[in-house]
Amino acid sequence: MTDRTPGFDTLQVHAGARPDTATGARQTPIYQTTAYVFRDAEHAAALFNLQEVGYIYSRLTNPTVAVLQERIATLEGGVGAVCCSSGHAAQIMALFPLMQPGRNIVASTRLYGGTVTQFTQTIKRFGWSAKFVDFDDPQAVADAIDDDTRAIFGEVIANPGGWIMDIDSIAKVADDAGLPLIVDNTTATPYLHRPIEHGATLVVHSTTKFLTGNGTVTGGCVVDSGKFDWSASDKFPSLSAPEPAYHGLKFHETFGPLAFTFHGIAIGLRDLGMTLNPQSAHYTLMGIETLSLRMERHVENAVKVAKWLEQDDRVDYVTYAGLESSPYNDLAKKVCPKGAGSLFTFAVKGGYDACIKLIDAVEIFSHVANLGDTRSLIIHSASTTHRQLEENQQRAAGADPEVVRVSIGIENAEDLIADLDQALTKATA
Ligand SMILES: *Cc1c(COP(=O)(O)O)cnc(C)c1O
Numbered sequence: 001m002t003d004r005t006p007g008f009d010t011l012q013v014h015a016g017a018r019p020d021t022a023t024g025a026r027q028t029p030i031y032q033t034t035a036y037v038f039r040d041a042e043h044a045a046a047l048f049n050l051q052e053v054g055y056i057y058s059r060l061t062n063p064t065v066a067v068l069q070e071r072i073a074t075l076e077g078g079v080g081a082v083c084c085s086s087g088h089a090a091q092i093m094a095l096f097p098l099m100q101p102g103r104n105i106v107a108s109t110r111l112y113g114g115t116v117t118q119f120t121q122t123i124k125r126f127g128w129s130a131k132f133v134d135f136d137d138p139q140a141v142a143d144a145i146d147d148d149t150r151a152i153f154g155e156v157i158a159n160p161g162g163w164i165m166d167i168d169s170i171a172k173v174a175d176d177a178g179l180p181l182i183v184d185n186t187t188a189t190p191y192l193h194r195p196i197e198h199g200a201t202l203v204v205h206s207t208t209k210f211l212t213g214n215g216t217v218t219g220g221c222v223v224d225s226g227k228f229d230w231s232a233s234d235k236f237p238s239l240s241a242p243e244p245a246y247h248g249l250k251f252h253e254t255f256g257p258l259a260f261t262f263h264g265i266a267i268g269l270r271d272l273g274m275t276l277n278p279q280s281a282h283y284t285l286m287g288i289e290t291l292s293l294r295m296e297r298h299v300e301n302a303v304k305v306a307k308w309l310e311q312d313d314r315v316d317y318v319t320y321a322g323l324e325s326s327p328y329n330d331l332a333k334k335v336c337p338k339g340a341g342s343l344f345t346f347a348v349k350g351g352y353d354a355c356i357k358l359i360d361a362v363e364i365f366s367h368v369a370n371l372g373d374t375r376s377l378i379i380h381s382a383s384t385t386h387r388q389l390e391e392n393q394q395r396a397a398g399a400d401p402e403v404v405r406v407s408i409g410i411e412n413a414e415d416l417i418a419d420l421d422q423a424l425t426k427a428t429a
Pocket of ligand 1: 089114155207371
């Protein structure tokens, strides 16, 4: 290769992959193996001591998964990545090295419904907690930080409404407090936005969504920017101090910018076991090859559908940040100049009941709890993904009872509009 830095479209096809050294296979093989033969006892010891990087056992590392890790890290501009069995696993894996019982995170109120539940309920079992704050107000984020806070967590294009986070302002708050900013970039993908360039420390993904792109497998990923100084304070002893779970190894001192990545594999995957399997990694690698092409069409279609909905009398409002009328439009142009994604909500005149009728009347849209598929998807968040929340929490999250959420696919926009048109007629009759 020449000295040129390859562009995104080239990297999404090539990063991390090379022809198989044994066979020349051009496509990345699916290394369907549990274990790897050591050259000799000395080699085995070096691998277990982390003195040599190599393959031991597929709960920790696998060559197919390693290609995916390198590809996502490259596309995000990070130094390393750890793939996991789902997006939710990736969130736990991101927090695990930073947290201890009694510690908290400051999180946006506008998060994927499952993340709100994970952060309000499940992490309590580990002795962790989350404080939810409106990220439109960076001062409120700063005010919520206390001595036990260990991370700030938000979504760039927030589910379900597609609002845009003012990432530069939030990154400054995190930086001033000496805390890592964790950004869920699932709905934007690195094609529309690269959080590390705006100050994020870690990027998490549900690769289940746009990265795989076709609704076949679940997976997740944590990308490490390599930029955070874990030793600047005594807040992150798992990374800065001797780690008892790895015979006293000091990860930051030993691995420098790769400390988080090595910890994620050597301890996170080893002990929590939220491992991505090589078959799933294969599907996701196939998907990523066409990421930019799909995202361009997702965005083009989302703009067309949102504009059509906005002028329709049966619709009260549309939350798409790509619309000139959105209060997030200026921020969207700055944060996601290639487009504001393809996820948004719209309010149907007739409220909750009309939403339910609309969902039952669509023909091309699929009624599923998923997003980021080639297919257009629709769901009524308040009665499904955000059902566990109180109504005030639903409204704070943007899952108001009178809105439906859509994830616009890559079909012909005219067909999507026609489908919504006939469904709105039935819903508001
Ligand atoms: C789906 C999703 C998750 C959870 O990912 P899974 O792969 O379903 O575990 C987290 N964040 C966002 C924004 C998502 O869309």
